[in-house]
Amino acid sequence: MNSELPLVSIVVPTFGRPKLLIRAINSILNQTYTNLEIIVVDDNNPNSPERKETQLLLEEYLEDPRIRYTQMAKNSGGAIARNKGVEVSNGCLVCFLDDDDEFLPNKLELQVKKFIESEDKLAVVGGFANILDENSKIKRVEKNQLKGSVFKNQLETNVCTTSIAMISKAIFLEAGGFSNVPSSQEHTLFIKIFAINPLYDYVEAPVVNIYHHDGARISTGTRKAEGAILLYEYVQSFYKQLTAEEIKRINSAHYINIIRAYMSIEKGRAEAFKYLSKLAHSKKYLDKEVFKYLLLVILGIKRIEKLKSYI
Known part of the structure; x- marks a missing residue:
């Protein structure tokens, strides 16, 4: 990759959590790496209270030229919302952040450095993740320490998760983006990406806080x-x-x-x-x-x- 500092696009899909969204956006604005843009994709239904509250909360943030706000015509799900964000983005590197999670301050800096300094043409750069409970206490640090050619590993288990990854936009687009499937969207995405370019590396540090709810949750849906x-x-x-x-x-x-x-x-x-x-x-x-x-x-x-x- 060119040694010039690339523009990184961070896509933040949001649905039903306007107040948590602000925490996510602030964590991006607090990055040590500043050549970035934020694309908030509002997947709330038009005229819903959540859509109106999201618009209201974002008003002051939209004064920052690095932040853009796009609305889905109807609730379409995370896969389609993320694809829409990439579609309107300008960066050559793409990250995703769920609206209830947050980046750690040096995430982008560490991952861009890995992309630039690597002798290989990487498809994805990952890292570690702090898994937090509802009280913001760290339950564990998630570490997947695979690197190199990981396509076969990805067929077996998910090598990286959406909020951790920094992805080459060109390869993301060539792979066709997220598939609109009932679940396992990110696992499917990374299979498609690594089928094109299997090269993956990671930074040896937590780059994101991922919030998990305690206890087992049983659903009636299939x-x-x-x-x-x-x-x-x-x-x-x-x-x-x-x-x-x-x-x-x-x-x-x-x-x-x-x-x-x-x-x-x-x-x-x-x-x-x-x-x-x-x-x-x-x-x-x-x-x-x-x-x-x-x-x-x-x-x-x-x-x-x-x-x-x-x-």
């Missing part, structure tokens, strides 16, 4: 499970490039992902058990991993979480 199955079907389209051992490992990872997705919804136990059977069959014996998910299917997420609290 979108998470539907998305997990679609992701697995998409991954299988690359199996001709893989060895039998790689396919076996990737199958196991996706069986587990689908089990967890079904166990997060009401009345999902029967479907989860089907994929548990596939997992056990692929292993050919009852190892620790199979036993772990057998307990999950039998007891359920809420009971497992309760048991953990006693340990």
